[in-house]
Amino acid sequence: MVETLASEGVAEHQSAPRKKIGETLLRADNITLAFGGVKALTDISFEVREHEILAIIGPNGAGKTSMLNVINGFYHPQQGRIMYLGAERRAMRPHLAARQGIARTFQNVALFKGMSTLDNIMTGRVLKMKSNIFQQAIFWGANQREEIAHREVVEKIIDFLEIEAIRKTPVGRLPYGLQKRVELARALAMEPKLLLLDEPMAGMNVEEKEDMCRFILDVNDEFGTTIALIEHDMGVVMDISDRVVVLDYGRKLADGTPDEVRANQDVIDAYLGVSH
Numbered sequence: 001m002v003e004t005l006a007s008e009g010v011a012e013h014q015s016a017p018r019k020k021i022g023e024t025l026l027r028a029d030n031i032t033l034a035f036g037g038v039k040a041l042t043d044i045s046f047e048v049r050e051h052e053i054l055a056i057i058g059p060n061g062a063g064k065t066s067m068l069n070v071i072n073g074f075y076h077p078q079q080g081r082i083m084y085l086g087a088e089r090r091a092m093r094p095h096l097a098a099r100q101g102i103a104r105t106f107q108n109v110a111l112f113k114g115m116s117t118l119d120n121i122m123t124g125r126v127l128k129m130k131s132n133i134f135q136q137a138i139f140w141g142a143n144q145r146e147e148i149a150h151r152e153v154v155e156k157i158i159d160f161l162e163i164e165a166i167r168k169t170p171v172g173r174l175p176y177g178l179q180k181r182v183e184l185a186r187a188l189a190m191e192p193k194l195l196l197l198d199e200p201m202a203g204m205n206v207e208e209k210e211d212m213c214r215f216i217l218d219v220n221d222e223f224g225t226t227i228a229l230i231e232h233d234m235g236v237v238m239d240i241s242d243r244v245v246v247l248d249y250g251r252k253l254a255d256g257t258p259d260e261v262r263a264n265q266d267v268i269d270a271y272l273g274v275s276h
């Protein structure tokens with residue numbers, strides 16, 4: 001359910017400058033994406049700046065997930081282009097986008113349920129591994145050193161996200177909030193420049209949401225990771241975002257700071273259901 005902009009906590013929020021936002025990391029220029037007769041995105045342009053937390057919001061079906069799928073190369077728009085790290089990005093597959101530093105989590109947790117937390121997070125290192133599985137099977141010398149280096153990165157992330165206690169637990173046995181945290185850990189294991197989070201708080205209770213908010217802010221602060229997230233909880237969006245892009249029926253309705261977006265009449269109308 002989409003909450004209204006007047007949800008609890010929003011009115012009191014004062015956005016305080018926390019950090020220095022950098023240059024444009026990624027820019028979407030006039031993106032149009034259609035599935036047959038359904039236009040999911042129409043002429044969408046916005047940018048994601050280094051070190052910021054950008055929220056993409058909008059009612060159900062507004063095109064938010066489609067936009068993330070365009071950014072990570074899963075969908076190829078019929079029109080428009082993605083500029084990334086100062087250059088136009090050619091059509092690519094998600095694993096190539098991942099190699100370029102774009103990692104994501106999914107609306108419904110997408111983990112290997114029978115595998116442990118540790119092994120799931122290690123899969124986030126696969127694209128960074130130099131040795132192939134045959135070399136790893138022999139496991140000596142350089143391969144051993146590489147394995148140890150990857151483990152060190154993963155151990156740091158486990159420590160950072162406070163999931164030591166569940167490192168050996170199969171993720172299918174974990175409560176939903178912790179599964180979401182493991183998915184975040186796996187995305188972080190890719191050491192992304194741009195982290196895409198699709199509804200990171202969906203289905204969580206208040207306490208789990210507070211934890212996830214804290215981890216998102218910490219990742220952004222301590223690793224300097226740029227984050228673009230989709231979230232329906234307006235209290236969360238207004239509290240943690242530097243900027244907000246609002247989509248509605250596949251079109252961009254507004255783009256600005258939380259305060260600007262909150263005061264935008266088109267946004268208020270869309271959320272209060274004024275007819276178009």
Ligand SMILES: Nc1ncnc2c1ncn2[C@@H]1O[C@H](COP(=O)(O)OP(=O)(O)OP(=O)(O)O)[C@@H](O)[C@H]1O
Pocket residue numbers: 035038039040058059060061062063064065066067
């Ligand atoms: N693979 C697809 N095939 C056909 N139509 C699609 C596909 N993906 C998305 N759509 C359509 O595109 C529109 C935008 O969907 P999208 O999932 O991007 O919206 P959303 O804002 O993420 O919605 P929600 O908040 O419900 O997740 C919808 O009308 C949806 O039905």
